[in-house]
Amino acid sequence: MNFLSRAWRYVSRRISKSILLGITFFMIGNLVLIGLGISDAANNAKILTRKSMRAVVNYEVDNEKFWQYTDSLESDEERNEAYKNYPSINRELALKFGEDERVKALNYSATTTMYSDGFDNVPLGNEEKKAENNGGGGGAVTMMDGQTYEYKEPNIMIQTNIIPTMIEFTDDTNVIVEGRMYSQEDIDNANKVAVITKELAETNGLTVGDTIVLNSQQGGAMDVYYADMGITLDMTKMELEIVGIYTTKADVDPNDQRFEWMAPYESPKNFILIPGSTLAEFNYTIAKASYDHYLAQGQTDFIQTEPTLESSYYANKVVYLLEDPLKVDSFVEDYQGELEEYTFLNANNEQFKKLAKPLDTLSFFANVIVWIVTLNAVVIISLVTALTLKTREFEIGVLLALGVSKVKVVLQLFTELIIIAVLGFTLAVGSGSLIAGKVGDMVLDYQQSNQEEEITTDNNYTWVGDQNYFTEVTQEQILSQYHVTISPWLIIQIYVLGIGVVFISIVIPSAMIMRLNPKQILLA
Incomplete structure (x- = not known):
């Protein structure tokens, strides 16, 4: 050395x-x-x-890209044919992605607004101001036949899933305080069960085991219009058994500039959770009745393809909650190549990249x-x-x-x-x-x-x-x-x-x- x-x-x-x-x-x-x-x-x-961000990935339809494609078509026939094949979420792929070990929970969720029948929604606190501005959310609506009907806005939001869990329960935004969440058996059998918020239960004195009725239509003069479509009053009503009550941290923001215009169904306190199969069956019954009615009348201009139970449950996107925010990009990269045309996995990266x-x-x-x-x-x-x-x-x-x-x-x-x-x-x-x-x-x-x-x-x-x-x-x-x-x-x-x-x-x-x-x- x-x-x-x-x-x-x-x-x-x-x-x-x-x-x-x-x-x-x-x-x-x-x-x-x-x-x-x-x-x-x-x-x-x-x-x-x-x-610090939620580890979320959306599997969704690229509507903008599809509309760009249809706009490029030269004839109406080509465009109409394209509309018949409108892109949608692939259910098998969505569930396959959800089996990845990085995924904590997924929401394959379809939502729809409805009207409470025999019970009240939870007030938002903007009712007085809203009444001053636009009469409380109502208004006149003129139909194709020239008749005018009084419109009443929905007050309940239905939220569904095709598995017996939700992201909101996984990340503790929602917590069951009484009863239970709907089960896989409820989903398999399309049972008419519901899980409601604690505030909605307290507002109406409801408990587990009670039943509530929801209506997809506002009733009154509009019933005549739907009868002309082959839809009966019974078809528009859904009777549900309350199997669970939950609390939620989600709420509307009184400081939001849109607050004074918000409808009751926009409040998470007015969300009712039901199995996706239950909503699919309800939608299918109405769609099939209307299809059969127009077909029998020979009014084929009002119908396209025959409805199915599968087509009656449409989700705009599937949301995955991952274990680790830092694994979001790798999750997208692993499955992006398996997606069908005009669908994509969205991790909100574009906005993040712009900000960073x-x-x-x-x-x-x-x-x-x-x-x-x-x-x-x-x-x-x-x-x-x-x-x-x-x-x-x-x-x-x-x-x-x-x-x-x-x-x-x-x-x-x-x-x-x-x-x-x-x-x-x-x-x-x-x-x-x-x-x-x-x-x-x-x-x-x-x-x-x-x-x-x-x-x-x-x-x-x-x-x-x-x-x-x-x-x-x-x-x-x-x-x-x-x-x-x-x-x-x-x-x-x-x-x-x-x-x-x-x-x-x-x-x-x-x-x-x-x-x-x-x-x-x-x-x-």
């Missing part, structure tokens, strides 16, 4: 050269540490934001700086080492003549640079830790102030039946997670990078030594 002691003596005796090289490594270390710190902080901010764009840009430029500094470091140290060797040819020739192997000579040169590099990088860790955070904040502020693309979110009103399970985040929330800190892992990376730079820098000069013998070196 004599080469170690020789390396140390050389470094300690050539103070000026060691200091210059040390300053070089110190500057390299600072720049690399700042670059890695900024990049690491940007990535951590995105990860922390992801972890300043961090991505920051990370990109930080990584570019690290690579540029590293490459320059290799070039500079290689040149310095090569020039130094020219002045040390006699020393190297003597060592080789004394029997010191070429490998040990190279190791001595390597060790000399490592000693200086470790000292330079150690000082850089101290100073870099102090300035990395300030530099990172300055760069982020500059990036935000010069961001050309304005981030906009979709503020269009969506029907509450098509619930949004995504966690909505703002750019401010993402950027608030950005903090540049120098972790032990980053320090390890700095030293590893330094060793790498020294190793590469010594390779080229070493070739000069390895190809010559002592006599040639001494006579050169």
Whole structure:
């Protein structure tokens, strides 16, 4: 190990050269540490934001893409044919995806609004203001036959699933407090059972075992209109046995700008949960009766294809709740290739990527700086080492003549640079830790102030039946997670990078030594 002691003596005796090289490594270390710190902080901010978000993936129909396709068709016949084959969720695929070990729960949910028959909905608290604005949610509606009917808005939301669980119960948004959730047996037999909210039960004095009646039509003069379609009053009514009562953390926001216009069915307190098969059977009975009526009357213009039990249950999307928010992207990648045309898995990534764009840009430029500094470091140290060797040819020739192997000579040169590099990088860790955070904040502020693309979110009103399970985040929330800190892992990376730079820098000069013998070196 004599080469170690020789390396140390050389470094300690050539103070000026060691200091210059040390300053070089110190500057390299600072720049690399700042670059890695900024990049690491940007990535951590995105990860922390992801972890705070609901791990949700939607399997849904790409309506926009399908409408673009139909608009491109030249004839009405082609468009009508396309409409007959409107894309839909593949039930088998949806359930297959739900069997993935990463999935905690899924909602294959169809929703519909209905009218309470013989009981009241839970008030929202906007009734008085709403009555002043539009008469309480009613209004006149003129039908195709020219007759005018008084419209009454629905007050109950039916929510279903095709399995005996829901995301809301898995993440404790909903909790059963009396009775039970509907079972697989209820689903298999399309039993007419319901699970209602505690507030709805208290408003009407209902308990487990009681029955409630829901009506798909508002009644009154409209009954005549539906009778003309072959639909009887009994078909529009659904009598359900209450098997469970649940509490929910979900509620309407009184500060929402739409609050004073909200209908009662928009309140989660007025949601009634029933098996998907029960709703499918109810819808099928009405659709089949109307189909048979028009077919018997020869009014084929009013009918298209004969309804089936399967077609009577339509979900706009299937929602998967995953165990880990960080596994959302891998889940999408694994199954995207199995999807049918005009359907896709949506993890709300596009919006997240737009919001995180300043961090991505920051990370990109930080990584570019690290690579540029590293490459320059290799070039500079290689040149310095090569020039130094020219002045040390006699020393190297003597060592080789004394029997010191070429490998040990190279190791001595390597060790000399490592000693200086470790000292330079150690000082850089101290100073870099102090300035990395300030530099990172300055760069982020500059990036935000010069961001050309304005981030906009979709503020269009969506029907509450098509619930949004995504966690909505703002750019401010993402950027608030950005903090540049120098972790032990980053320090390890700095030293590893330094060793790498020294190793590469010594390779080229070493070739000069390895190809010559002592006599040639001494006579050169």
